[in-house]
Each structure stands twice: as C-alpha cells, then as structure tokens.
Amino acid sequence: MTDAVQDLIEDLHAEAARDRPAADTPEIGIVMGSDSDLETMMTGGRRPGAYDALVDHLAFAEQTDYDDPPDARFTFETYVTSAHRTPDLMTAYAETAADRGLDVLVAGAGGKSADLPNMTASIAYPLPTIGVPVQEKSVDSVIGMPQGAPLTAVDAGKSFNAALSAVQILARQHEELEERLVTYHDDLRQGVGEDSRALHELGTPAYRERADEE
Ligand code: AIR
Numbered sequence: 001m002t003d004a005v006q007d008l009i010e011d012l013h014a015e016a017a018r019d020r021p022a023a024d025t026p027e028i029g030i031v032m033g034s035d036s037d038l039e040t041m042m043t044g045g046r047r048p049g050a051y052d053a054l055v056d057h058l059a060f061a062e063q064t065d066y067d068d069p070p071d072a073r074f075t076f077e078t079y080v081t082s083a084h085r086t087p088d089l090m091t092a093y094a095e096t097a098a099d100r101g102l103d104v105l106v107a108g109a110g111g112k113s114a115d116l117p118n119m120t121a122s123i124a125y126p127l128p129t130i131g132v133p134v135q136e137k138s139v140d141s142v143i144g145m146p147q148g149a150p151l152t153a154v155d156a157g158k159s160f161n162a163a164l165s166a167v168q169i170l171a172r173q174h175e176e177l178e179e180r181l182v183t184y185h186d187d188l189r190q191g192v193g194e195d196s197r198a199l200h201e202l203g204t205p206a207y208r209e210r211a212d213e214e
Contacts, residue, residue, distance in 0.1 A: 008079075009092040015066055016099035025101025026063045028054070028076035028166045031093060033109035033116045033134075035080050040134045041108045041159045042078065050076075050106060050132075053163035057184045058177070060167075074170070074177065077102075083115040090116060094123035102127065103173075104166045108159060110134030114141045121151040128152065128169055130162045 030050055032041045039045030043052050054060035054076055061072035069075065081089045097105055107129055109116035117131030118141070131153035133142040143153045154161045164181070171177040199207045 005086050005089050009089055012092045012096045012100065016096035018066075020066070020101060022101055023073060024069045025066070026075040026077040027101075027103045027170055028060070028106060028163070029093070029097055029100075029102040029104075030076055030078045030106045030108075031081050031090075031116060031120060032078075032107070033080070033082045033111075033114065037080075037108055037110055037134045040110070040157050041106075041132060045157075047157065048160050050159040050163035053160045054167070058163075058167055058180050074174070081116065083109065083119050084113065087119075090119060091123055094120045097124045098127050104169045105129040106132065106159070106162045106166055108132030108134050108162070109142070110138050112137050112141060114138035117142045117153065118145055118149075118151055121145070122149050125149070130154065130165050132157070132159045132162045 030041065032038065040049060042049045048056075051062070055062070058074075059072060060074045060076055061070035063069055063075040063077050079093060081093050083090050094105070105120060105124055105127060107117040107120040108131070110133070114133055114135075117129060117133075121129035121131065129151055131142040131151050133139040133153065133156045136156045139153075139156055143151065145151045152165065154165065164184075167177055167181060171181055198210070202210065
C-alpha cells in the first residue's frame, strides 16, 4: 500500500521546486484539521463559509490540478492536514507554501487542541496566516500565540470573514481584487437598506412571513 501522507508531502515538495507563473498558482491556501471541518470552513454549514465568500462573491475558483489551472485569474486550494495526526504533512504544507506561489493561508481546526492554525502560522512565517477556530472551545488555542509569533484570527466559525481578510491582503497588490471587495461591500450595504425599508413598510409579521417564503 502506498503511503497517502508521504505521497502528498512529496507532491508538495515537487510543486515547490517547479517555477510556475504566478497566474497559474493559487493565491490562497486553505487547510483544515479534518474533513469534518469542511462545512464550517468552506460551505454547506449553518452559515456561509470561505468557499461561498471566494467563489460566490469574489469570483475566485478552486484549483484542483496544478497542471490544469482554472481560467479564473484568482484561485485557492484546499487540503486536510492535522497538526496531531499528520504533523509531517502540516509541516510540509506550511514550509512549501511560499515556494508554491501562495500569498496567504487560511487555517482552521476544531476541538480544544486546535493547533493547526498556530503551527501553520509559525512554520509558514513570514507568509500571513488567518486562523479559524472551528468551534467556540477552539478560540483560545488558535489565538493564544506568544509574542513574536503572529497569527491573525477570526471568531469561531467565521471562515467567510477569514476569506475576506485573505483577499484584503491580496488586494494590496491586485487592484482588481480591491474593486471586487468594494463591490461586495456595496451590495452588502444595499441589502441592509432594502431589508430596513421592507421591514419598516411591511411591519414585523408580514416581513417575517415573506422571509419564511424565501
Ligand atoms: N483536529 C484534527 N487534528 C487535530 C485537531 N485539533 C480537529 C479537527 C476537527 C476536530 O479535531 O480540526 O475540528 C475533530 O476531528 P475529527 O476528524 O475527529 O472529526
């Protein structure tokens, strides 16, 4: 039987040794401690996640094959890598990230020992890492970094905001992304205005009824 983890580690190092043009490599790398984090981290959970922010609102595409990148100019990639079950894969991911063309990482883990975000941040440094505590009880282990070892983090489960923060970092280099972020915010603002008028003009019971029908 081949070693599935070792195979991934070798692929990451091989990719790091290649010299692909920036437009062909993902800008954002997303890692999570388990595939049980997928709904919170990406999409399909109680609230929208990083996938929804990136794909639905900011026109990113998910890159799944380094040899055949999507047409979209800006892309992200996703992996499962556990700080405790596969520390070697976590290390390989973080130490090859910059050489593989990534500009910013988003790392999420759950449970009380949610160490993937903080360890990824330390190994990938100076590449910025945005941590996502998958659960409320994961917050302390994600954000509790010692002085000199930085990690930016969002509140529990807020992978959507982590994706926006990652794009904010990228937008300093890419005006097109700045424009997409501004458009997203304008739409958000417009939505609040429309909700406010509808609530005021319909009144609470009719507004709730309409929301239930949608
Ligand atoms: N986890 C996995 N390896 C180390 C940690 N801390 C986290 C995952 C997930 C939780 O443990 O990020 O949120 C439970 O994982 P599982 O695979 O048992 O569902």
